[in-house]
Amino acid sequence: MPSSAQTLPPSDEGGGKTVGFDGGRDMKSYNRNNIPLAKKLRKDMTPWERKLWYMFLRAYPVRFQRQKAIGNYITDFYCAKAKLVIELDGGGHYVDTKAEQDKKRTEELESMNLSVLRICNADIDRNFRGVCELIDLQVKKSLPQS
Numbered sequence: 001m002p003s004s005a006q007t008l009p010p011s012d013e014g015g016g017k018t019v020g021f022d023g024g025r026d027m028k029s030y031n032r033n034n035i036p037l038a039k040k041l042r043k044d045m046t047p048w049e050r051k052l053w054y055m056f057l058r059a060y061p062v063r064f065q066r067q068k069a070i071g072n073y074i075t076d077f078y079c080a081k082a083k084l085v086i087e088l089d090g091g092g093h094y095v096d097t098k099a100e101q102d103k104k105r106t107e108e109l110e111s112m113n114l115s116v117l118r119i120c121n122a123d124i125d126r127n128f129r130g131v132c133e134l135i136d137l138q139v140k141k142s143l144p145q146s
Contacts, residue, residue, distance in 0.1 A: 029070075029071060035069060038067045038068070038069050038074045039067075041067040041074060042066055042067045045066070045067075046088070046090070046121075048088050048090070048121040048124040048125070049066070049076055049077075049088055051124055051128070052077070052086075052088065052124060052131070053066055053077070055128070056132045056135070057077055057086075057135075060135075060136075060139075062079055062081050062082060062139055062143070063079065063080070063081065064077050064078065064079045064086075065077070065078045065079075065080075066078075070085070070109065070112065070114070071108060071109070071112060073105055073108070073109065075087065075109070076088050079139060079142075081143065082115075082138070082139045082142035082143055083113060083114050083115060083142055084114065084115050084116075084117060084138060084139060084142055085109050085114050085115070085116045085117070086116075086117045086119060086135065087102075087105075087106075087116060087117070087118045087119070088119050088120075088121055088124065089102070089118055089119065089120050089121065090121045102118070106118070115138065115142060117134070117135065117138055119131055119134075
């Protein structure tokens, strides 16, 4: 659900970025300084990230990456083929300042031609099957039609 906003390159704040080519897919630029933190976050996943990863995304037929650096952000989950970012939101994401930061983050990711799917941690707890069905539907909708 990319917005119609003008596409702008990611901010160069915080250091060097790298851009590459990965076999025909659109490899996104990223801030190299975020890689150590992304690796740490992969080791220290929240219970909700762990559940979604090990019970669904890890074995999903279209490849997902966890704690993927894109632009100046580290996304919770990323599917390059579907151009889909999945962000899991805990209670702290619903306070005004964090909600505003999340909105800006979503807009910047959408400006990179990505769709962003925000999922509440409570939905992982209460409606896991529905969350998985929503992700599956979004991936299938985003994939190029053959």
